[in-house]
Every structure is written in C-alpha cells, then in structure tokens.
Ligand SMILES: Nc1ncnc2c1ncn2[C@@H]1O[C@H](COP(=O)(O)OP(=O)(O)OP(=O)(O)O)[C@@H](O)[C@H]1O
C-alpha cells in the first residue's frame with residue numbers, strides 16, 4: 488500500500504499539470520484550478536453544492552447496493568450449481584455485451600422519471616459487471632476447499648458460509664470497486680434529465696449556461712464523490728478480508 | 735475398521751472413461767495403520783477421496799465401521815486462508831454446532847498439543863509449511879476421529895521438520911487410538927508409519943505389492959537394519975514398476 492503522503496503528492500502534481508495546461512491552452516473551456524477550487528470551496532461552505540453531492544452519492548450508493556445485492560447471490564449460485572450454470576450462463580453470454588444504457592427509455596417507462604429509474608439504471612449496469620466476476624470467482628474455487636469442508640460434514644448452507652463466500656469476497660469487492668467508476672459515469676448520464684438536483688445536473692446546467700468554472704466545480708464534486716466511494720470500498724475490503732493484508 | 739473390496743474408479747471426461755483405480759482390495763483393522771505408496775499420478779489421491787466418501791466407487795465398495803468418524807488432510811488447499819489457526823481448527827466443531835464455550839477448551843487443547851498456542855490468531859499465510867501441516871493435523875483431530883486420512887501430509891517439508899511430524903503422527907496413532915492412513919511417495923515415511931504398506935502401480939492404479947511391516951511404531955525402528963531392508967524392498971518393487979512404464 489502507498490502512503491497518504493504519496494496520494495497527496497500525486498494530487499498536488501495533478502493540480503500543477505492542470506495549471507500548466509490551463510495557462511498554455513488559455514481557453515474558457517479549461518479554467519485554472521484555483522478558480523475552480525475557490526468556486527467549489529465557496530459552494531461547499533455556503534452549502535450550495537452539499538445537497539447535490541449527497542443526492543448524487545445516495546443515488547450511486549443505492550444503485551451499487553441494489554446491483555450488488557442481486558448480482559452476488561445469483562453469481563455465487565450460478566458458479567456453484569452446474570445445472571444453473573448450464574441454464575443461465577448462455578443468457579449472460581448474450582446479454583452482458585449489450586450496452587445497457589440504451590435501455591434507459593424502457594427503464595423510464597417501467598420506473599418513471601424519478602429517482603427510482605436513475606437507481607435502477609445504475610443497478611442494471613453494475614449488475615452484469617458484478618454478476619460475471621462473482622460467477623467466475625465462484626467457479627474458480629479450488630475443489631479441495633470444498634472437499635475439506637465436506638469431510639467435516641458440512642451442509643450446503645455451511646459450504647456457502649465458510650468457503651464459497653469468503654473465497655470469492657476479495658474478487659467481488661474488487662469488482663464493486665471497479666463498478667464505482669461506472670456508477671459515477673452513469674450518474675452523469677441519468678442526472679441529465681428530469682431532475683434539478685445532483686452533480687450531473689450541475690454539470691449539464693453550467694454547460695448550457697457556458698459557466699465553465701461552475702461546470703468544473705461539478706466535475707470536482709463528481710471526482711470527490713467517486714474517490715470517497717472508492718475509498719469506502721477499499722476500507723471495507725480491508726475490514727472484511729484481513730487475511731489478504733498480512734505482511 | 736476400513737475394508738475396501740474390488741474397488742475400481744474412473745473419471746469420465748468428454749464421454750471418455752479414464753480408469754484410475756482397478757480392483758483394489760485391502761483392510762485395515764482398529765489399532766493398525768496403513769501407508770499407501772506409489773508413483774505420481776497412480777491414483778493415490780483418488781483412492782483417499784474414495785475412502786473419505788468424497789467420490790463414489792464405480793465398482794466395488796468401501797466399508798467403514800459404523801459410526802466411525804474420519805479426519806481428513808488433503809494434499810493441497812486444505813486449510814482456509816481466510817480463517818485464523820483457531821478458526822480453522824475449530825471448524826469441525828462449529829459445523830457440528832457444538833456451542834462455542836464447550837468447543838473452546840477442546841480446540842485450545844489440540845492447538846496446544848500441536849505446539850501452536852502462540853499462533854492461534856495467525857492466518858495460515860503467516861505460518862511456515864510445517865506449522866501449516868500441524869494446523870491441518872489439529873483440525874483433523876479436533877473431531878476425535880477414528881480414522882485419520884492423510885494425503886501426502888508432509889511432502890513439502892524439509893527433512894528435519896518432516897521427521898518431527900512423522901513422530902507426531904506416530905504419537906497420535908499410538909495415543910489416540912486412531913487408524914492413520916497415510917498416502918505418501920516417500921519410501922521411508924511409508925516404512926516408518928505403515929503397519930501395512932500398500933504399493934500401487936500406475937495406469938490404472940492397482941496393488942502391486944503388500945508389505946507387512948509389523949515393527950512400525952517400535953522404538954528405534956528408524957535406526958534399525960530391518961528398517962533399511964524394508965526400505966530397499968519397497969524401493970525395488972517401485973523401481974520395477976517404473977521400469978515397466
Ligand atoms: N478431477 C479429475 N478429473 C479427471 N481426471 C483426474 C481428476 N483428478 C485426477 N485425475 C487423473 O487421475 C489420475 C490419478 O490422479 P491422482 O491425483 O489420484 O494421483 P496421485 O497418485 O495422487 O498423484 P500425485 O502423487 O501427483 O499426487 C491422474 O492421471 C489424473 O490425471
């Protein structure tokens with residue numbers, strides 16, 4: 488693991504590069520970082536952007552939670568039960584490569600234009616990513632782990648609790664970490680309609696008004712949100728999988 | 735008591751049958767021990783899986799005395815890296831729903847016997863190979879088995895650690911009244927631990943030699959000339975088999 492100091496250094500370096508690029512480019516489309524940070528800081532302090540961050544964060548979290556809560560059990564079952572594997576995997580094979588964002592109209596018809604359809608949209612895309620990883624991780628469990636537990640007289644349920652879940656957990660959490668990036672990207676997409684709250688809305692709205700500093704404030708908010716969620720899952724992984732972090 | 739009669743086994747792959755074991759018969763009585771030795775790939779692990787009931791015989795049968803419990807140590811990937819030493823050892827009792835307070839002294843005692851008390855909260859990944867094998871042994875023993883099935887339990891260890899653990903297994907055999915069945919590819923190990931030694935040939939695995947080794951377990955056996963004679967006997971049986979294939 489890298490130290491906090493290294494992250495800070497990297498952040499400062501990125502800001503410097505941004506500053507240099509802004510100075511060289513000298514375009515409205517790339518304001519200088521201090522302008523953006525001042526704007527963003529001001530909005531944070533006055534609370535203007537806080538509820539947008541919270542709303543976006545909740546939408547992303549709810550989407551990831553819904554996607555994971557459905558994909559993980561299903562993935563574990565498919566990976567372990569040969570019959571399910573044979574019956575369901577062909578569907579995954581056909582459905583996974585489809586770009587699921589195009590289902591947005593359908594999702595809106597089914598779930599309305601409110602928060603639910605936004606969450607479902609995120610969940611839908613995350614679902615496939617996590618499902619495939621979970622299934623493959625479950626299929627890859629070494630037979631001897633299962634045998635070992637069976638020799639101790641385990642029931643199917645115990646097999647899941649003591650072997651299948653812990654053996655796949657690190658990979659599932661990695662998949663979830665990757666899906667955070669996706670979730671925030673979809674957030675931008677689903678917050679561009681039928682809402683006046685959320686970071687995606689702020690970005691679209693500022694863009695429309697050609698207010699580039701505000702636009703970058705929105706982007707900064709999104710980056711911060713993605714980073715926070717990523718950090719959260721990273722912490723969760725350390726907490727849930729301590730055996731992966733022994734020196 | 736273990737009784738194996740005309741046992742044959744095959745793996746089916748893509749509709750093809752691949753015979754791994756053919757007409758295996760032997761019996762191990764209470765208070766005895768048995769070592770199974772043979773060249774790599776001859777089906778030793780498969781035989782152990784059959785004894786443990788993890789695979790079902792295609793022909794013949796495996797009989798194990800009623801109500802007897804099997805402790806099993808598999809060749810690889812037996813310990814769970816996500817559980818601490820204590821949790822690994824306690825698992826047999828946890829699965830049987832023995833309550834935690836009752837299980838604790840039993841688990842602690844066996845961990846103590848294996849000399850692992852200081853490492854109870856470690857993960858297997860933090861232990862040496864020899865310690866890991868002792869954890870595996872502790873986990874198999876905690877359920878007070880009547881039969882202890884071991885698949886090359888010591889193969890990854892250095893010579894000294896190996897001898898120490900062989901002595902440990904010997905003690906377990908003599909003090910706990912378990913029947914050890916040791917699968918190994920080490921000639922010395924087979925002679926040291928097996929009251930009865932079964933030599934398997936390969937493709938398909940079948941019994942090519944049985945050696946009565948009554949002196950196994952006696953004090954000073956390892957240093958005796960008889961020990962070396964037995965080793966040489968096994969060696970020639972195995973080399974003959976390998977020359978054929
Ligand atoms: N799950 C399986 N499916 C198909 N064939 C298998 C399977 N497991 C083992 N075999 C085959 O059965 C034969 C015996 O394997 P087994 O693992 O029992 O040998 P072994 O004597 O334990 O070998 P080693 O000394 O290397 O551990 C080998 O030829 C192997 O390729």
Ligand SMILES: [Mg+2]
Nearest residue numbers: 778779809885
């Ligand atoms: Mg083997």
